[in-house]
Amino acid sequence: MHVYVVIMAGGKGERLWPLSKGHRPKQLLSLGSDKSLLRATFDRTVQLTKPEYVYVVTNEQIADTVRKQLPEVPVDNILAEPVGRNTAPCIAYAAASISLKDPDAVMAIFPSDQLISNEDEFFRAVRFGIDSLTEHPELLITLGMIPDRPETGYGYIDPGEVVVQDKGFELHLVNRFHEKPQISKAVEYLEQGCLWNAGMFLWRVDTILHEFKELMPGMYHDLTALRSSMLGGKSEISTFYDQVAPISIDYGIMEKTRHAATIPAEFGWNDIGSWDAVGNILAADDSGNVISGDVIMEESKNNVVFSTLKKIVVIGVEDLVVVEGESEILVCPRNRSQELSLVMKRMKT
Secondary structure, three states, X not given: OOEXXXXXXXXXXXXXXXXXXXXXXXXXXXXOOOOOHHHHHHHHHHHHOOHHHEEEEEEHHHHHHHHHHOXXXXXXXXXXXXXXXXXXXXXXXXXXXXXHHOXXXXXXXXXXXXXXXXXXXXXXXXXXXXXXXXXXXXXXXXXXXXXXXXXXXXOEEEEEEEEEEEOOEEEEEEEEEEOOOOHHHHHHHHHOOOEEEEEEEEEEHHHHHHHHHHHOHHHHHHHHHHHHHHHOOOOOHHHHHHHOOOOOHHHHHHOOOOOEEEEEEOOOEEEOOOHHHHHHHOOOOOOOOEXXXXXXXXXXXXXXXXXXXXXXXXXXXXXXXXXXXXXXXXXXXXXXXXXXXXXXXHHHO
């Protein structure tokens, strides 16, 4: 079985505003290294397969930039969405495209905006999952991160019966998925042995297409029409995205299927979902401040401060986020940086 890597790179990264914006979302930013998050994801996952087996689903606005950042990926493998419709249509589009080339393919799906510090352990977990699909081709596998703290910014996975055990890993059937909780519920999930939902998936392309047919028949009908247009040499991608409703793969498939499975793993995973998360991930000074650009700190600690063009001076404050973008400035407590997405929605109305 050939392994096809699918990198989901269509997000807007609104919770890293104002540095992340529509024309330059966070997956195109370099945070803590000389590589963009997208490039780092490609360099990591391409070790699982050949560049011609890598697909990137992104949006039309940044598709040209994605092509420039990933010249090794064939142009036809950069799938540009005319409009964002969440992860289920994104994955359906990729599955339809891959199935035309290789109906027996395995899909390994990864977001483009995550950091992984222990890549060797990451590869071991992924390869264990891929090997497990030989014995259990019906399973939809998600990687579950073993948590080290209660976290309200992630969904949770409740692992159940062990169906495969090998090489230090276990593949569990999933009892259920939990949405992002309040802190008290997050503590409870931690005590129950639940895992963080990292949004990374492994499955056969024919299996996921069958699940779309069974669980999302409307989208599957539209996907069949899209696939037929691809066979005819003219992709009706705009028609597909005009018709499908926005829905995540978790809501649409994973929470409904009888075949969800998970691999508990620890490989230094971090989801850069907020400025507070950036502060937890990147190297800090002796006072716990994470800074970038022209910044002067005086008697301040545990702050996240990013400057792009102007000098920022911070005096006598703690636990703040201060970010200067191209034309806007963000200031908020670190523990409220998750609320930025709500503010962004109000700014659009």
